[in-house]
Amino acid sequence: MANEMRDKGIAIANQAVDADNAGNYKDAIDKYGKATEYLITALKYEKNPVTQKTIRDKCNEYLSRMDQLKKGQEPKAAAAGSGGGKGKEESRSDDEEDEPEPEPLTAEQLAAAEKEMDEDLAKLVGMQSVKDNMKRLCKQLSLDIKRKQEGQKTLDAIRHMIFTGNPGVGKTTVSRLVAKLFHQLGVSSKDTVVEVQKGDLVAGYVNQTAMKTYKKIKEARGGILFVDEAYQLTQALMKGQTDFAGEAIDEMMKVMNNSGRKSTTFVFAGYKKEMDEFVTYNAGIESRIKYRFHFDDYTVKELVVITNLKLESKGYKLTPDAARDMELVIDKNTNADLRSKYNGRLIDNLLQWASDEMNSRLPLDASGDALITLHKSDFEKAIKRFATARPPTKADPTLLGGYEVEKHLSEWGLDQYSQLFARAGYRQLYDLLSLSSEKDVRALGVSKDADVNRTLQLVERLDEQHRVLSLKMDATFISLDGAADISAWLEQEGLTKFVELFVKNEINFETLADLTEDHLKEMGVSEIGPRIKLLKAIEVWRRERDIAKKEAIRAKMNVMNAPPPVLRDASLTDTEKLRSKLEKAGQ
Incomplete structure (x- = not known):
């Protein structure tokens, strides 16, 4: 039921986007409302939390667009891709031109940015090789700024990166520092990081991945697009299997040579071995990546430092024996393999579980420092949970x-x-x-x-x-505009002068699809201009009919049994009522 209603909602949403892009706003409002109703119904039956969130986000997107249309507003890219990835190709050119380069930083501004970067790096635990690479990067960018100050030219502007290492070693944290550095030094226009995985870039249906990837690239423009577990994009392709991820890679490569403050910087992250294979998939990927940072696993001593920093930030304390023996507790109850699977996340889990043990130990009338002081026994009991626990795994949206x-x-x-x-x-x-x-x-x-x-x-x-x-x-999808016959259709298209000619030659909707230029000449349409106008109208009609037919067949083949039930409230477009339904759905 959930799949059927969701697919129906998506099909109607695509129709709404078409109407929206064509300027048929009244029809678009109605279809956005209907699509939302089907998706809300699907939400009631959907069990997967990831899919639930996706459906809710889509519903809110459609409702917001309905509100805009009711107020007579029309954004530059009206609901582009709102349904299944369709939308005007022209939306890609929106805001593509980069703004003029700003003046180079002054010596004082440059020194302040370098100092702040040093301070940020000093706060990081371990990561010595990463810190060294960051300082080299900062120095290179600083020298480029000084070259510009003196009117000298700089070399290539490629700034994409690969971060390799196990989970929990700080790859995302460092990507935020890179974004901040680029912004402070005027390399990028924003200091934001947009985090994505394969499922955020690759769509489930044909011809949708490129637009889905492009939207994420555009969202990250001027900042960083952080592609976590990037190797997932090429694993199936390298085995010779069919995978739409190739479209995502192609879409990213199109813009990786762009320069300027508003271009997107890519950071590809994942396990070292898998990422080494990732860059070999396409020589173009490797040639577009300039920096490589490898993040080593945390040592036990570094994990202890992280523990103390996290406790200090929360205002918690340790008993003297807990503080003294923390390294021993971690070293004795974990091994290198376990620590490599968790790294910093090991401490997040350990502190949470130790807090649970403390709560179990304390009486209800506990007060003062007792409420925020962790004992050695709390950690000893908590760390044993790793014997049965498994590192958190992310659901694969694909x-x-x-x-x-x-x-x-x-x-x-x-x-x-x-x-x-x-x-x-x-x-x-x-x-x-x-x-x-x-x-x-x-x-x-x-x-x-x-x-x-x-x-x-x-x-x-x-x-x-x-x-x-x-x-x-074939007989069902002959008139998409409500025209009763071919004469009415010609009138709608502003081709009334040809009504008599079409009637005389017994042209109807069934034969219209096969009508060619030679046929029109035989019918006596000798003027080139009118003939071209007729052919264009017929081609548009033919394409729209084929699309409608294709979508209907797709839905019919999926259902295989009875079609989805028609909703009683299918014409409802009151956004407030729909929002109320959305809030109640899935509860």
Whole structure:
């Protein structure tokens, strides 16, 4: 139910975006409202918290756009990509021109920025090699500023980076320091960091990844786009499997040579081995990356320092024996492998669990320092939890959805390949139609001959179903503008002078799709201008019909049974009532 209602909502949202971009604001408001209602219904049945958040964000986005349209406002990029990644391509050029370069920093400003960077680095625990690299980076940028002050030219402006290391070693923290440094030295226009993973860049459907990635790049413009676990973008591709992540990489590479204060700086982060493989996927990636920082795991002594800093910041205390033996407690109860999986997060968990132990130990009438003083025994009991705990793992958004594909693969004895199909973007039955050959199937990771044959048989059955549905729907999707017949359509398009000619030649909606320039000449449309105008109108109509037909077939093939129930309140567009429904949904 959740998948059906969500897909229906997305389809209507795409129609709303089309209407919005075309200036049909009344229709757009109605469709945004209907799309929101379907998504709210989907939210009631959705169990996955990541998907719930995505649906809520989309609903709020549509409701905000409805409010704007009701007030007669029209942003430059009206709801571009609000539904499934569609939107005007022209929105890409919005604000692309960089502002003039500011005056170079004065000697005093430069000295102040360098001093502040030194102070920020001094606060970091460990990371000596990273600190050294940061100081070299700061020195290089400072020298470039001095060159500009003297009217000299500077070398290349490439400033993208790779951060390698295990989780919890401070990669995100240092990326924020880089953003701050770039901003203070005038390299970037903002000091912000936009954090993303593969799921934030790669869409689940064809032709949506590029726009989704572009929106994140644009969001980070003037600052840093921090791509965590970036190696996930190339892992499937390097195995020869189909994956839309290639589109994301292509989109990023398009702008990585841009320069200026408003360009996006990319920081790719992940495990060292995997990131070394990441840059070998495409020579263009490696050539566009200038700096490499490696973050070593924290030593036990450094973890103790982090513990003390965190306790001090919260106003908590340690008993003398806890302070004395903290290093021993950590060293005795953990090993290098465990510490490498957690690093700084090990201390976050340890302090939380030690606090739990303290709360269990204290009586209800405890007061004063007793409420904020941790004992050695609290840490000894807390750290034993790591024996059964597992490092936190992030949900892989690329695996969300795709229930219908998963169900069909299971029916055909191919359920072991469900994740491969999902990661490659095959979420709807309609998507499987693009698997036209054995090579396509094997590229997904299906290796056994018998499994490849079964997959091709499944696709063949779906293809036959698609052909039947397509023929049935030819008569359904003939008039998209409400025109009763071809004469009414010509009048709507401002082509009234051709009504008599079309009626005489018995041209109707079924034959309109096949009408060519030669046919128009045979009909007597000899003037070039009117003939071109007719052909353009027919081409637009044909494309709109094909899109509507395609979306209907996609939805029909997904549902496979009865269509989704029609909502009683489908025409409701009151944003306040919809917001009230959204608040109650999923509770």
